[in-house]
Amino acid sequence: MPAKPMPAQPVPAQPVPAQRSAQWYAGTDRNAYIHRAWMRRGLPAHAFDGRPHIAIANAASDLAPCNTHLNEVAESVKQGVWEAGGVPMNLPVVSLGETLVKPTAMLWRNMAAMATEEMLRANPVDGVVLLGGCDKTIPSLLMAAASVDLPAVVVPGGPMLTGTFRGQPLGCGTDVWKLSEQVRAGELPEPAFIASESSMIRSRGHCNTMGTASTMACMAEALGTTIPGFAGTPAPDSRLLEGAHAAGQLAVELVAEGLRPSTLLSQGSFRNAIIALAAIGGSTNAVVHLLAIAARLGISLSLDDFDRAGAGVPLLVDLQPAGRHLMEDFHRAGGLLAVLREVQDLLDPDALTVTGKPLVQHLADAEIWDTGVIRRRDAPLQESAGIAVLYGNLAPSGAVIKPAAATQSLLRHRGRAVVFDSIEDMHHRIDDPGLDADEDSVLVLRGCGPKGYPGMPEVANLPLPPSLLRRGVRDMVRICDGRMSGTAYGTVVLHVAPEAAAGGPLGLVQTGDYVILDVAARRLDIDIPAAELAGRKPSAAMLAGFAAPRRGWERLYIDHVLQASQGADLDFLLGSSGPAVTRDSH
Numbered sequence: 347m348p349a350k351p352m353p354a355q356p357v358p359a360q361p362v363p364a365q366r367s368a369q370w371y372a373g374t375d376r377n378a379y380i381h382r383a384w385m386r387r388g389l390p391a392h393a394f395d396g397r398p399h400i401a402i403a404n405a406a407s408d409l410a411p412c413n414t415h416l417n418e419v420a421e422s423v424k425q426g427v428w429e430a431g432g433v434p435m436n437l438p439v440v441s442l443g444e445t446l447v448k449p450t451a452m453l454w455r456n457m458a459a460m461a462t463e464e465m466l467r468a469n470p471v472d473g474v475v476l477l478g479g480c481d482k483t484i485p486s487l488l489m490a491a492a493s494v495d496l497p498a499v500v501v502p503g504g505p506m507l508t509g510t511f512r513g514q515p516l517g518c519g520t521d522v523w524k525l526s527e528q529v530r531a532g533e534l535p536e537p538a539f540i541a542s543e544s545s546m547i548r549s550r551g552h553c554n555t556m557g558t559a560s561t562m563a564c565m566a567e568a569l570g571t572t573i574p575g576f577a578g579t580p581a582p583d584s585r586l587l588e589g590a591h592a593a594g595q596l597a598v599e600l601v602a603e604g605l606r607p608s609t610l611l612s613q614g615s616f617r618n619a620i621i622a623l624a625a626i627g628g629s630t631n632a633v634v635h636l637l638a639i640a641a642r643l644g645i646s647l648s649l650d651d652f653d654r655a656g657a658g659v660p661l662l663v664d665l666q667p668a669g670r671h672l673m674e675d676f677h678r679a680g681g682l683l684a685v686l687r688e689v690q691d692l693l694d695p696d697a698l699t700v701t702g703k704p705l706v707q708h709l710a711d712a713e714i715w716d717t718g719v720i721r722r723r724d725a726p727l728q729e730s731a732g733i734a735v736l737y738g739n740l741a742p743s744g745a746v747i748k749p750a751a752a753t754q755s756l757l758r759h760r761g762r763a764v765v766f767d768s769i770e771d772m773h774h775r776i777d778d779p780g781l782d783a784d785e786d787s788v789l790v791l792r793g794c795g796p797k798g799y800p801g802m803p804e805v806a807n808l809p810l811p812p813s814l815l816r817r818g819v820r821d822m823v824r825i826c827d828g829r830m831s832g833t834a835y836g837t838v839v840l841h842v843a844p845e846a847a848a849g850g851p852l853g854l855v856q857t858g859d860y861v862i863l864d865v866a867a868r869r870l871d872i873d874i875p876a877a878e879l880a881g882r883k884p885s886a887a888m889l890a891g892f893a894a895p896r897r898g899w900e901r902l903y904i905d906h907v908l909q910a911s912q913g914a915d916l917d918f919l920l921g922s923s924g925p926a927v928t929r930d931s932h
Contacts (some may be wrong), residue, residue, distance in 0.1 A: 352376075360719065365396055365397075365398055365399075365472050365601075366470070366471070366472045366496075366925060367398070367399040367470040367471060367472050368396065369470070369476070369927070370470035370831065371394045371470060373899055376398070377930055377931075377932050380693060380932060381470065382394050382840045386886035389433070393433045396432070396703055397431055397432055397433050398431075398432045398472040398473060398597075398598055398601040398602070399433045399435055399470055399471050399472050399529070399650070399736050399743055400427045400432045400433065400434050400435065400472065400473050400474065400475060400594070400597045400598060400601070400680040401435050401437040401466060401469065401471040401473070401474040401475070402420050402423050402424065402427075402435065402436050402437060402474070402475045402477055402594075403437050403439045403462055403466070403474050403475065403476050403477060403478075403487055403490070404416055404417070404420045404432055404437060404438055404439060404477045405439055405440075405441040405477060405478045405479065405480070405487070405503075406420065406438065406441065406477075407441035407443065408458040409441070409443055409446060410441040410442060410443035410446075410477045410479075410480050410483070411443055411445060411446070411480075411547075411763055412443065412444070412480035412503065412506075412552035412553070412559060413441055413443070413478070413479045413480050413483065413552075414550060415503065415550040415551070415581055415674075416477050416478075416479060416503055417586065418587070419477060419501060419503065419586065419590045420436055420455070420477055420590075422587040422588075422590035422591045422594070423475050423477065423501060423590045423593060423597075424436070424594060424704075425591055425594065426590065426591035426592060426593060426595040426596075427475075427594040427595070427597060427598060428594075429450075429591075429592065429594070429595060430595040430596075430597075430598035430599065430751050430777025431598060432472075432473075432594075432597065432598035432601070434594065435469075435570065437465060437469070437471075437474075439458065439461065439462045439465070439487070439810070440454065440457065440458035440462065440486070441452055441458075441480070441483060442455065442458060442480065442481075442482040442483060442486070443480055444480050444481045444482065444558075444559075444804075444831075446626065448601065448803055448827075449799060449800075449803060450801040450802065450803035450804065451480075451481065451482045452482065452704070452796075452802045452803065452829065452914070453799075453800060453801030453802075453899075453900070453903060454482070454801075455482045455485060455486050455489075455638075455836055455914075456486075456489075456638075456898070456903070456907070456914075456915055456916050456919060457899055457903075457917070458482065458483070458486035458487075458490075459485075459486040459487075459489035459490045459493070459915075460490075460919060461490075462486065462487060462490035462914075463489075463490040463491075463493045463494045463923075465489065466491075466494045466496060466925075467923070467925055467926075467927060468927065471496065472496065472497070472601045473497035473498065473597045473598070473600055473601040474491060474496055474497070474498045474499075474597070475498070475499055475500075475501055475593055475594060475597050475923075476488065476491060476498055476499065476500045476501065476571075477501045477503070477590075478500070478501075478502070478503060479502065479503025479504065479551070479552045479559060479581070480503075480552055481505075481552075481557070481558040481559050481631065481832070483561065484500060484502065484559075484562040484563060484565075484566055485522070485562055485635035485638065485639065487500070488500065488527070488566065488571065488635075488639050488640055488896065489642050489915070489919075490570075490636055491571075491607050492607045492608075492611070492639055492642035492922060493641045493642045493919070493921070493923055494922075494923070494924070494925050495606050495607055495922050495924050495925055496601070496606060496925050497597065497600035497601050497604070497605055497606050498571065498597075498607060498627075499571065499572065499573070499593050499596050499597050499600060499604075499700045500563075500566040500571045500572045500593075501572070501576070501578075501589070501593045502562075502566060502567075502572065502576065502578075503551065503552060503563075503581055503586075504552070504563075504578070504579050504581035504582075504583065504586050505551050505552055505553065505559070505578065505580055505581060505672075505673035505674070505677075506518065506547060506548055506549045506550060506551035506552065506553070506554050506581055506582075507548045507549040507554070507580055507581075507582055507674055508548060508554055508578070508674050508675075509545045509546055509547065509548035510545060511541075511545040511546075512542075513541040513657045515672060516542065516545055516546050517553075517554060517555040517666035517667070517672055517833065518547060518553045518554055518555060518833070519553050519555050519667075519831055519832075519834070520522065520544050520557075520558050520666040520667040520833045520835065521542075521546070521666075521834025522546070522667040522833075523807065523833070523834055523835070523914060525539050525542060526539065526809075527809065527810065527815060528710075530809065530812050530815055531812065531815035531816050532812075532816060536712070536794070537751070540780060548923060549580075549581065549582045550581045550582060551580060551581025553673075553832075553833055554673045554674060555665065555666040555667055555672060555673065555832075555833045555842060556600050556626055556628055556629070556665040556666065556667070556668065556673070556674045556676075556832065557629055557667075557831060557832035557833035558625055558629040558631040558632070558831065558832035558833075559571065559832070560578065560628075560673050560676075560832075561623065561626070561628035561629040561631070561832050562629075562631075562635060563577040563578060563633050564577045564578065564622055564623075564626055564628060564636070564682050565619045565623065565628070565632050567621065567622075567682050568615075568618045568621075568623075568682065568686070568705070569611060569615045569616070569618070569619050569639075569696050570610060570611070570615055570618075570697060570699035570700060570705055571607075571610070571611075571699075571700060572593075572699075572700070572740070573592055573593055573700065573701070574683060574699055574705065574708035575681060575682075575683050575702065575712075576593075576710070577681065577682050578673055578676055578681045578682060578833045579677060580674055580677060582799070583677075596700060596701075600700060601701065605698075605700065605702060606682050607643060608643060608922065610698050610699075610700065611643055611645065612645070612694075612696075612697055612698075613645055613647075613694075614694025614696055614697035615647070615694070615697040615698070616636060616640055616645060616647050616651070617651075617655050617688075617694050617697070618693050618694055618697050618705055619632075619636055620636070620651065620652050620655040620656040620732070621655060621656060621659050621686075621689055621692050621693060622682065622685070622686060623636075623652075623656060623733065624656035624659035624660075624661070624731055624732030624733065624833070625658070625659050625660065625661065625663065625681070625685050625686070625688070625689055625733070626661075626662070626685060627661045627663055627665060627667075627669065627731060627748075627750040627751070628659050628832070629728075629748075629831075629832025629833075630733060630746050630747075630748050630829070630830065630832070630841070630922075631804075631829055631832050632832075633649070633652055633733055633746055633841065634802075634829070634841065634910055634913055634914050635913075636913075637649075637911075637912060637913030638913030638914065638915040639913075640913075641912070641913050641915060641920045641921070642915070642919070642920065642921065642922060643922065644903075644921055644922065645768070648911075649735045649744040649911050650735060652732065652733045652735055652746070653732070653733070653734060653735040653868070655692075655732075656731065656732030656733055657730060657732040657733070657734060658730045659689060659692065659730070659731065659732045659830065660689075660721075660723060660726030660727075660728065660729055660730065660731060661721075661726055661727040661728040661731030661750050662685050662688055662720055662721045662722075662723065662726055662727065662792050663676060663685060663719070663720055663721070663727070664718065664719055664720075664721065664727050665719070666833070667751050667832075667833055667834060667835040668727070668731070668748075668750040668835070669727055670729075670753050671718075671719045672680065675716070675719045676719060676720070678715065678716065678719070679714060679715050679716035679718075679719035679720045679870050680712060680714045680715050680716070680720055681711055681712075683708060683709055683712035684712045684713060684714045684715075684720050685720055686709055687709040687710075687712040688714075688720075688721075688722065688723040689723065690706055690709055693705065693706055694706075699708045702926035706919055711929075722906070722922045727750075728749070728750055729836045729853065730749075731749055731750040732749075733746050733747070733748060734746065734747050734748075734749055734865050734868060735868060736839065736863075736865070736868050736869060736870040736884065737868060737869065737870070738782050738862075738869045738870040738871035739851060739871050739872055739876070739879060740825070740842065740851055740852060740855070740861070740870045740871055740872050741839075741842050741843060741850075741851075741852075741870045742843075742844065742850070742851065742857045743843035743844055743850075743909060743911045744841070744843055744911045745778075745825075745839050745840065745841055745842040745843065746839070746840050746841050747837070747838065747840065747865060747875070748838075749837050749865060751761055751834070751835040751836065751838075751839070751918050752821075752836065752837040752865075753821040753836070753837050754836075755891070756821060756822070756823050756837040756863070757837065757863070757864075757865040758861045758863065758864050758865065758866060759786075759788070759823050759837075759862075759867070760786050760860055760861070760862045760863075760873070761786045761787050761788040761823060761860065761861060762786070762788065762857075762858060762859070762860055762861075763787070763788050763790050763855050763856070763857055763859045763860070763861050763872075764781070764787045764788070764789050764790065764857055765790045765792070765855055765856060765857045765894050766784045766789070766790065766791045766792070766808070767790070767792065767793060767885060767887045767888040767891065768792075768793040768887075768888070769793070769794060769799075769803070769805050769889040770807055770891075771887070772791055772805075776808065776809055776811060777811070777812055779812075779813060781811050782857075783811050783814065784814070785814055785817075785819045787822060788824070788825060788854035788861040788863070789808055789810075789822055789823070789824045789825070790824075790825045790826070790852070790855050790861070791805065791806065791808050791826040791828070792826070792827055792846035792852045792853055792855075792888060793827075793846055793847060793888055793891045793892070794806070794826055794827050794828030794845075795827035795828060795842075795843075795844075795845025795846065795847055795848065795850075795909070795910065796845065796907040796908070796909065796910060796914045797845060797847040797848055797892075797904050797907060798827065798845055798846055798847030798848075798891070798892055799828065800896075800900060800903055800904050800907070801903070802827075802828050802829050802841075802910065802914055803824065803828050803829065804828070804830050804831045804834070805828050805829075805830070806824060806825075806826035806828045806829055806830040806838050806839075806840045807824065807830040807831070807834040807835070807836050807838050808826070810822055821836050821837055822836075823837050823839070823844060823861070823863055824836065824837065824838045824839065825838075825839040825852070825861065825863075826838070826839070826840060826842065827841070827842040827843070827845035827846055827847075827850065827852055827910075828840070828841075829841065829910075837863075839863065839870060841910035842870075842910075843909040843910050843911040844909055845909065845910070846888060846890050848909060851872070851879060853884040853885075853888055854872075854879060854882040854883075854884065854886075855872055856882075857872060859872050859873070860872070860873040860874075902916075903916070906918060912929045
């Protein structure tokens with residue numbers, strides 16, 4: 347027999363006026379009718395009685411390999427939202443896979459942030475769960491949340507489990523660089539290199555090193571935007587789904603409490619993130635992302651803050667690329683809270699978390715369960731390991747280096763420059779047996795900044811010449827206006843600003859010039875008279891790389907992107923526009 351029709355449901359009463367979604371669903375007029383009716387595809391009438399509607403900004407995508415499991419995580423978030431009395435709404439957002447997207451995922455970080463912000467503002471949602479994993483997804487989601495200023499909580503997608511090759515654990519990213527250099531040095535047969543491919547990525551989740559994805563999950567926690575203790579939970583771990591459920595519940599509570607990014611995040615929140623970044627040996631990419639997030643909130647943050655707050659912080663986490671272990675070990679050993687307890691005296695005592703309590707109040711029970719992975723403060727991996735900010739006639743607006751991942755003997759170095767005008771020029775010449783370079787040379791790669799590439803790719807850790815690799819050389823000073831992967835290592839000076847394409851002096855360096863790096867003195871200089879440098883012009887070969895016609899997003903990006911020292915956001919996206927929508931659609 348056919349099922350009996352369900353009895354007609356009464357038109358919902360006026361929702362609680364405080365809910366933002368009431369602007370869409372409240373009342374009996376035509377517009378409210380349209381808004382409710384088109385959403386009545388399984389939703390009960392009481393979904394519109396004033397319950398908070400929670401968007402799940404979901405960065406799942408089959409083309410972002412590290413995020414492919416996020417739909418499952420979103421289901422757990424939904425259950426938590428329903429349980430807490432809210433109404434969950436899956437909202438797919440722009441997802442950027444670091445390993446696949448060309449020319450670089452960074453070209454679209456700002457677009458992803460802008461699109462997410464606009465969709466959150468345009469739709470009837472009261473709060474949001476930010477669900478990301480791969481490198482650019484958490485930064486773009488936090489930038490969006492900061493600008494739209496709705497109650498928000500981050501659910502990091504989590505790192506993958508550790509794979510092994512020939513009985514040895516593999517750090518994805520970090521060991522790609524190592525194995526590929528071994529091939530180029532003639533130490534590893536190419537078939538063996540290819541065979542390791544199936545072992546590198548053992549499970550769902552993002553990179554298992556302290557690369558950018560793991561770093562930004564930790565930054566989200568240090569900022570206070572995740573449930574404390576969540577960052578670093580492996581993607582296949584059942585506790586990730588448990589935490590996602592709890593985040594869904596918390597999102598409903600945040601709406602009730604009115605705790606938004608503008609009321610949660612402070613100068614102290616970013617100080618805590620900088621200290622965490624140094625203590626975990628995190629990715630240099632966090633510098634650009636934190637600068638961008640802070641600028642969306644109107645919080646003053648500069649490169650100098652990273653040096654002032656983080657340079658003297660000890661490195662406590664023995665993880666690749668700065669150490670030996672991997673994220674699965676980090677989680678087992680106690681995770682970020684255990685690290686932060688060791689440096690608690692450096693943290694801002696008032697900076698809040700999404701629990702409504704200061705971060706420091708969540709540290710009392712944090713324990714280090716394996717001191718081989720997380721060191722005690724009195725026995726650090728390195729004494730002072732935070733990001734160092736360099737200035738000089740090659741970097742008037744600053745550059746950064748990660749001493750924890752560098753060769754200590756190269757942190758003070760004078761060497762002859764070998765200049766590459768573009769990434770194509772580098773690929774064309776780096777393997778040339780006639781390349782005039784020795785172990786003391788300084789490899790300079792330009793044309794890789796925000797405007798010049800465009801998008802500031804992860805190419806700064808350029809490969810070493812094979813002739814030097816065969817002699818056992820494994821590191822050289824390298825300088826670039828681009829970025830490097832958080833999984834990479836080496837004595838690499840990054841984010842040189844202004845970039846060559848914006849008229850920076852990096853565009854004036856010539857092969858044969860002597861470059862001086864002095865990290866202790868925070869200097870990066872070309873050793874020629876100021877008058878000679880001022881009289882130089884950029885090379886025609888370099889300028890040719892910037893002359894291609896542009897259209898669409900790329901044109902908009904080039905015309906409006908700021909320099910790395912300012913977070914590489916677009917100039918018209920700084921600050922917050924808030925959640926208000928003043929006009930209706932019908």
